[in-house]
Amino acid sequence: MSVPWSRETLAINIGQDNTTYDNSKARRKQSIWRVWKRLSRMQRSVILLILLLGLLSMLYIIPVMQLEWAKKREMSELIKKKTFFFRTQSKILRSKLLDELEQQQKAKQQLSDLQKAQDSLASKKEERQLNIQIRPEHKFDNPGEEKVFFQKIFKAGGIQNKKQLAVINAFSHAWKAYKQFAWGHDELRPVGRTYQEWFGIGLTLVDSLDTMYIMGLKEEFSEARDWVEKHMTLDINQDVNLFETTIRILGGLLSAYHLSGDVIFKHKAKDLGDRLMYCFDSPSKIPYSDVNLKTKKAHPPRWGPDSTTSEVTTIQLEFRDLSRIFRDPKYEAAVNEVSNHIHNQPKKDGLVPIFINAQTGEFRTTATITLGARGDSYYEYLLKQWLQTGKKNDSFRDDYVEAVKGMQLHLMRESEPHKLLYFGELLGGRNFSPKMDHLVCYLPGTLALGYMHGLGDEHLELAKKLMKTCFNMYNRMPTKLSPEIVYFNMAPGAKEDLIVKPADAHNLQRPETVESLFYLYQITKDKKYQEWGWMIFQAFEKYTKLPNAGYASISNVKSITNQGFRDKMESFFLAETLKYFYLLFADGDPIIPLDKYVFNSEAHPLPIYDS
Ligand code: DMJ
Secondary structure (H helix, E strand, O other), rough: OOOOOOOOHHHHOOOHHHHHHHHHHHHHHHHHHHHHHHHHHHHHHHHHHHHHHHHHHHHHHHHHHHHHHHHHHHHHHHHHHHHHHHHHHHHHHHHHHHHHHHHHHHHHHHHHHHHHHHHHHHHHHHHHHHOOOOOOOOOOOOOHHHHHHHHHHHHHHOOOHHEEEEEEEEHHHHHHHHHHHHHOOOEEEOOEEEEOOOOOOOOOHHHHHHHHHOOHHHHHHHHHHHHHHHHOOOOOOOOEHHHHHHHHHHHHHHHHHHHHHHHHHHHHHHHHHHHHHHHHHOOOOOOOOEOOOOOOOOOOOOOOOOOOHHHHOOOOOHHHHHHHHOOOHHHHHHOOOOOOHHHOOOOOOOOOOOOOOOOOOOOOOOOOEEOOOOOOHHHHHHHHHHHHHHOOOOHHHHHHHHHHHHHHHHHHOOOOOOOOOEEOOOOOOOEOOOOHHHHHHHHHHHHHHHHHHHOOOHHHHHHHHHHHHHHHHHOOOOOOOOOOOOEEEEOOOOOOEEOOOHOOOOOOOHHHHHHHHHHHHHHHHHHHHHHHHHHHHHHHHHHHHHHOEOOEEEOOOOOOOOEEOOEEEEHHHHHHHHHHHHHHOOOOOOOOOOOOOOOOOOOOOOOOOOO
């Protein structure tokens, strides 16, 4: 008997060839049905029960399974999502971190680039400032000595004592105000907190360059230097005075060049020198007093026909220096011609009238003879030209020595009652007046310098006596500041040596007394000259300083309650007065040795040449 649902039967029934698939399907249905019919009721019930149970369990299992699957799917979706999220996050984080790292590295790089740039800038500046070329005309004994010398000057910012520090503070106070209210202009007006022009070429700035260098004020020097390079314009339609422009601007540029070695200064100096040279286009070769910087047209002063004697004879150091620097003799030739011409003019025992005509080349014989205004620096430059040319040109020395004798003979007196030695004036070239300008106080320094260079003890003795008088012109005033002009008492039995007229009671913060104290201290090493200088410095601080606005000239040195500020800070206060204070208070070796350098009339040191 065949078993209808046996595996074999089913296999036979089911395992049909593909080509007869439909027929076999129908046959299979029929055979299943036949098998079913042959089953007993019991068998059918069992099968149905089993099927029912199977169905039921399927009905239960499937949704549960589905739920499980859904959960699993959800879970895996979630995991996928989270993984994706975390991956993305970590990617973002990573790239952020990388970015940050990159930025940090960039910043580091930039910082180090910046540092390098700063360093190189600083070292360039330093190089520029300390770029000392050994110039053959300098009288330094061994190679390298000059460089060390200048480095010492520049490092003199390493101040030696509190007095020098006080001077630097004073300079900084003045400079700050100039910078704030008058930058690039000629002069500060400290009361109005503004500026005024004289020549329109940055007078105070250029005049102060070497003071800053000597004081070691590197930043200020460098800033001013950049102004000279970028903004100083000489091609302007402006009349300038030959003497003032030469001693202050040309002298300032030349000494800034010598100290710093920065060529910008020498080129500016040449530009200026070339323009000023037109002053010498006169029939006598005695220069006219003024010239227009642009049109180059020179002319006598607006107020009279003559040039001033001290003006035409106080340009030689600067023009000679220009010739030496550029190895071009024309500048020196022009000023030598003036010196030679004056050398050959008739004089009163070496003394000269204060006016000379550029057309005729003759002195105005009726003009006053004085060692003060319009006469002063003629005598100063006789000695200094002799020194500048390495003591080779003796006619300078001889004229100077003769003039000192003439001073003693015609101008020197002693006051009553304290016998203060002073030099008066010859009005109209003949009538003595016991009047002395503060300007004459340059003379003790010049006399002492002459003594230092072998002109005899008498010169030093004179220097000391006149120095004492000049100090008294400060010490005897209530403010301890000198008036512009004093008259000396000549009458026997007089109580006071000094007479100050109201019109002469002003003080312009002039340098001459401090300048002489500097020379006297350098040459004698007598500390009292430093002490006198300190007293004067303190008086300037007390009566001429304005809070936050620099320093001002004052109207009345006799009043301690109402000295009256004048609205001007002179450029020579920074160029000369404060520089000489600083040099006066230096301990030890001189910052600018007097056997290597000669100061021009505006305190700008220029090198001494061998010949
Ligand atoms: C400066 O310009 C110079 O020192 C000049 O020789 C005289 N006058 C002033 C200072 O007083």
